[in-house]
Amino acid sequence: MDFKIRAAKQEDCKEISRMIIELAVFEKMQDQVKISTQELERDGFCSNPLFECQVAEVSEEQKSSQGYTVVGYVLYYYTYSTWMGLTVFMEDLYVMPEYRGKGIGKGLMSKVAQVGKEKQCTRLQLAVLDWNTRSLDFYIMKGARDMTASEGWHALRFDGEALDKLAAEAPKD
């Protein structure tokens, strides 16, 4: 199958929003998606974007049953390790089910690694749900190590009321 990987443009945000929801449905967390297309446009396509995105596109002849030619995406941003410097974090990697097994996911992930390498990133990191063995296997085959399993890294989070409360207790300037 012919496909092209290219940097996302602002006009792609509608398709990216659609696929974000498809990925959330797959992860059984669709009620967690609160972001809007407008936020993606604002945060990804301003002068100092908070994320970057690459999309996978097929030709018209290969469009999906609902007429989509943008069939996959990868959303990533840069993080900083005080040990190793700049790293790239792959927030989402998604290919529509009927286009899997054709190298598109690998193509998108490699693109992130390449872009990161050009910026001198020494690491590419991501998070996967532990029941998602198919994805875990995919990433391990691509050379990723499970830092939670091997070194005990836990992801912790403040949100909602806990975040409000923590912020309210900050010392005054």
Added chain:
Amino acid sequence: MDFSIRAANLEDCKDIARMIMELAEYEKVSEHVKVTQKDLEQDGFSKNPFFHGIVAEVPEAQRTKDGHVKIGYALYFLSYSSWKGRCVYMEDLYVMPEFRGKGIGKALMSKVAQLGMAAGCTQLNFTVLDWNKASLDFYAAQGCSDVTAALGYHVMRCEGAELERLAQP
């Protein structure tokens, strides 16, 4: 104990580099630290910084036996959730051992939360090693959730030769 929390500046990089090493020693990974004071100056204080820092300072009268008044720091940056939008990621939180238990760590973390929320963030994320019970208890007491324990999130990493191989088109 009197202390103040303020935004880090270029001159703080020497103390931040010192405390990064102290934190790495505590986490038993000091041989992995490649970032230098110069890297911090370039990466944190240029036109488009990769991170932001805040430091905790005590008055001269309370300086350490080595003469330090900068005795804690937090390092953070904006990140993104494709579900929730803007987030803040706290990369490091550290208070020198003799200054712990006085509310300094909590004050640094609260400040990161406040600055993050002011920038439109709805999550503060960070990682902790599972053997670091003192830190896990501290964070749990502040009301955070363990997304790894609760939802099964595993952090994965690609680096070195594997990253080189992945980057081949």
